[in-house]
Amino acid sequence: MKMQPAISTVNLTKRFGGVIATDGVDLSVSSGEIRCIIGPNGAGKSTLFALLCGIHAPDGGEILLGGRDVTRLPAFRRVRLGLGLTFQTNRAYHNLTIAQNLEIARRRNSARVDSDALRRYQHAIGLFELDQLTDLPARALPHHQLQWLEIAMVLAGGPDVILLDEPTAGMSPEETMQTASVLRTLNGMGLTIVVVEHDIAFVREIAHRVTVLHEGRIFAEGSVAEITAHEDVRNIYLGRA
Amino acid sequence: MDTLGLLASILYQFGTNAAFLLLAAIGLVVILGMMNIINLAHGELMMMGAYIATIVTHRGIPFPLAVLLAFLLVAMFGAALERVIIRRFYGHELGALVVTWGISLIMGQGTLLFFGPFMPSIGIPGGSFSLGAYSFATYWIVLIGVSAILIAALWWIYQNTRFGLMARATMQKAAMAEALGVNTDRVYMLTFALGSGLAGACGALLAPTVSISPLMGQQFVAPAFITVVVGGAANVLLGAIGSSLLLSAVKTPVGLLFGAFIGTVALLLTALIIIRLMPNGVSFYLQRFTERRVGA
Amino acid sequence: MRLLHLVNGGEDLGRSRWFWIGFAAVILALVALPLYQTEFEASNASYYLLNIPLALGLSMLWGYCGILSFGQVAYFGIAGYAYGVIAGNLTETSWGPLVGSVGGLLLCAAVGAIFGYFVFFGRVQGWIVPILTLVFTLLLETFLGQTAGYQWRIGAVQLGGYNGMTGIPPFQIGNFIFQGYAFYFFALSLTVAVYFISRILMNAHFGKIMIAIREDVLRTETLGYDVRFYQLGVFVLAAMLAGLSGLLYVQWGNYITPSQVGLLPAALPVIWVAVGGRNRLLAVAIATYLLNWINYTLSEAGNQYAPVIMGALLLLVMLFFPRGIIVAIAELRWPWRRDVTPVSVQDRSA
Ligand SMILES: Nc1ncnc2c1ncn2[C@@H]1O[C@H](COP(=O)(O)OP(=O)(O)OP(=O)(O)O)[C@@H](O)[C@H]1O
Ligand SMILES: [Mg+2]
Numbered sequence: 001m002k003m004q005p006a007i008s009t010v011n012l013t014k015r016f017g018g019v020i021a022t023d024g025v026d027l028s029v030s031s032g033e034i035r036c037i038i039g040p041n042g043a044g045k046s047t048l049f050a051l052l053c054g055i056h057a058p059d060g061g062e063i064l065l066g067g068r069d070v071t072r073l074p075a076f077r078r079v080r081l082g083l084g085l086t087f088q089t090n091r092a093y094h095n096l097t098i099a100q101n102l103e104i105a106r107r108r109n110s111a112r113v114d115s116d117a118l119r120r121y122q123h124a125i126g127l128f129e130l131d132q133l134t135d136l137p138a139r140a141l142p143h144h145q146l147q148w149l150e151i152a153m154v155l156a157g158g159p160d161v162i163l164l165d166e167p168t169a170g171m172s173p174e175e176t177m178q179t180a181s182v183l184r185t186l187n188g189m190g191l192t193i194v195v196v197e198h199d200i201a202f203v204r205e206i207a208h209r210v211t212v213l214h215e216g217r218i219f220a221e222g223s224v225a226e227i228t229a230h231e232d233v234r235n236i237y238l239g240r241a
Numbered sequence: 242m243d244t245l246g247l248l249a250s251i252l253y254q255f256g257t258n259a260a261f262l263l264l265a266a267i268g269l270v271v272i273l274g275m276m277n278i279i280n281l282a283h284g285e286l287m288m289m290g291a292y293i294a295t296i297v298t299h300r301g302i303p304f305p306l307a308v309l310l311a312f313l314l315v316a317m318f319g320a321a322l323e324r325v326i327i328r329r330f331y332g333h334e335l336g337a338l339v340v341t342w343g344i345s346l347i348m349g350q351g352t353l354l355f356f357g358p359f360m361p362s363i364g365i366p367g368g369s370f371s372l373g374a375y376s377f378a379t380y381w382i383v384l385i386g387v388s389a390i391l392i393a394a395l396w397w398i399y400q401n402t403r404f405g406l407m408a409r410a411t412m413q414k415a416a417m418a419e420a421l422g423v424n425t426d427r428v429y430m431l432t433f434a435l436g437s438g439l440a441g442a443c444g445a446l447l448a449p450t451v452s453i454s455p456l457m458g459q460q461f462v463a464p465a466f467i468t469v470v471v472g473g474a475a476n477v478l479l480g481a482i483g484s485s486l487l488l489s490a491v492k493t494p495v496g497l498l499f500g501a502f503i504g505t506v507a508l509l510l511t512a513l514i515i516i517r518l519m520p521n522g523v524s525f526y527l528q529r530f531t532e533r534r535v536g537a
Numbered sequence: 538m539r540l541l542h543l544v545n546g547g548e549d550l551g552r553s554r555w556f557w558i559g560f561a562a563v564i565l566a567l568v569a570l571p572l573y574q575t576e577f578e579a580s581n582a583s584y585y586l587l588n589i590p591l592a593l594g595l596s597m598l599w600g601y602c603g604i605l606s607f608g609q610v611a612y613f614g615i616a617g618y619a620y621g622v623i624a625g626n627l628t629e630t631s632w633g634p635l636v637g638s639v640g641g642l643l644l645c646a647a648v649g650a651i652f653g654y655f656v657f658f659g660r661v662q663g664w665i666v667p668i669l670t671l672v673f674t675l676l677l678e679t680f681l682g683q684t685a686g687y688q689w690r691i692g693a694v695q696l697g698g699y700n701g702m703t704g705i706p707p708f709q710i711g712n713f714i715f716q717g718y719a720f721y722f723f724a725l726s727l728t729v730a731v732y733f734i735s736r737i738l739m740n741a742h743f744g745k746i747m748i749a750i751r752e753d754v755l756r757t758e759t760l761g762y763d764v765r766f767y768q769l770g771v772f773v774l775a776a777m778l779a780g781l782s783g784l785l786y787v788q789w790g791n792y793i794t795p796s797q798v799g800l801l802p803a804a805l806p807v808i809w810v811a812v813g814g815r816n817r818l819l820a821v822a823i824a825t826y827l828l829n830w831i832n833y834t835l836s837e838a839g840n841q842y843a844p845v846i847m848g849a850l851l852l853l854v855m856l857f858f859p860r861g862i863i864v865a866i867a868e869l870r871w872p873w874r875r876d877v878t879p880v881s882v883q884d885r886s887a
Contacts, residue, residue: 076764509669
């Protein structure tokens, strides 16, 4: 039986002035998958996320979330349909306390937060060691925990699919592996995860499949082994293609 | 003959309105575009320019010289303001708004205390001529030309001078420009001085056409700010040209048919509709359009 | 119980028992005011009080939600004029003032909603809202100023151009007319009620979302909130509170002129809110009362410098007490204060 993709795009395109940041991308992430997106700086990874989440409007193409066309929906509607996003630069509310951050993130009367989602959220809070720290302002957190806080905030909305833009940037190797392990656990609880990442050790640790973006296009796609063996992928990372 | 006169008259009205909007907005535009600061004391800086020009013209100084003097003095005042107050509010958009609003209050009310409620204005220089049944003030024709020259000059400064280059670098990435050795601090001060000076000069230029009073700055607030809002911040010079032409195209017929007040109301309505349809202002689209052309 | 909890939440000044004792004492002193002040002084106090709803609305809008408005006096004027027109045409009945009040508030809500729809649903940049509110206010003043002619007569009421609208009926329920001390109690109870409602609202989930929007619009939207809707909501609320102040103003002074909607009156609420501390309701209420008192005392003494002094005060506060003077005083380490918990969250964005 072929599963419906959790999130997918058809010929997605975005221009900024003369720059084509996303160029005819056909991406399809299955439900329950951990997908890593890699690519050199400026490849269009963050732009792709912004398009998926509705922060930018595409110039062409379609976005399907759970089979439903969401191309024209504003960001908050997509979130209510089960999408979550963290930003490349941390955007937890740095001036608010951790309790406030999480309280804002838990929307009232949201039908999304079913028992599965709630379990994932509470589990993550525990694993991220955020449950003890309620009255601390977020800006007082160490960097890695601030990243975790933003992930926890996204989980509070009860998403089916989360998009994480370089969640482990700036973390120590141990913290990176700890993040990987939490994400794997959450994935085991039914969460689909799409993550932009440069750290190949992290990618090896969690990715089911890897998509390589280059100059706005999908350059290659496959398992971790296939991608790391790919000669051209190494070349674009070294700037030779 | 008379259709020609009518056409000329409509064109003249259109040009007058566009020139007024552009002159009222230009100093504001320079400061917004470069520093992302809305200067609510803009109207009062124009008032200051008008006062300077009026006072020295009454003392017998030729009007063009008076305008130049207004530019210089108000620019110096602007530089001082930037040093002492404005610089503390970079990156605090709303804080800057509030603080410049406080400055405008002090300037307006202070002038009222010092100079009283009225000052005899200077007559419009140059005469008028007529074409058929329609008459045209030479001075307004000159103002239309002056506003075109001002815009062209600003454009040239940004494209071709060292200051322009540094200013554009600062505008795009202040931190990066700083790292590359641009003294962003000075660029900001000079920009604020330039914007203030332009406000002063434009106030002086418009002084013969309006009545001179301490609260005269208020009459420039609506047109200037609407022009800026409609123009947007993507490319302020382009935006200022586009929006003053667009707004004049709205105001001229509405004003002719229903009077000046309804004309100004039409401006506000246009602004509301424009921001609903194109939240980034017309400059965003003009910019995209020119980029497409260049890219193609 | 839950309501009590919200009243005592962390988004306003003062949560301790001693604070509430002091608060009660001040309210008591205000209630007892007729015992030690003349009717004239009570009438002045009414004027200081009646500006507080407007200021609280601006505080929620600007201090909590990060939307600056220079145009709150526009809604003040709209409600005042609407009341004048409606109540002035219904002088035969005892319920005219009530209808006028409701009509004024509804008109404010409608105008605020239309204006807010264009502004917030266009998702404009932060600086555009204050500019457009300012332009709106200026146009309203210009419009009202040119209504001197006889054609600007609505029913029995003359709009009156710069001479203003006179003879506006006082508030009345049944046969009871609110004047003198009665009006003072009316204004006091409305003000206190508005304060508590605002405080509850800002401590509730709604208030949390206001703060979230102030801190980061995009993050809040991508947590699933329709930011535009909340912005519109608080904008309409602030418009109605400004309208409430406008109603009280015309019921108090029985007249209104376009200069109430001018640039100088438009600046004053921003000053009250900034001087108090924009994201602390109680500080705003206190500053509004005190500054109105000072302003009145200055201009009563024939001091023409009052507007300049107010402007200078605004400058000084923005430069040296960006979080507000009253807030700065409240957060001093008083010797008897033991709690060293960081006093909630600070808004650094200005
Ligand atoms: N808002 C914007 N306006 C103009 N150009 C943009 C904008 N956002 C992105 N770009 C351009 O689009 C291209 C892709 O940028 P994007 O941020 O998506 O890359 P990325 O793969 O996330 O890079 P990084 O690894 O550095 O995060 C770049 O050339 C960038 O300059
Ligand atoms: Mg990126």
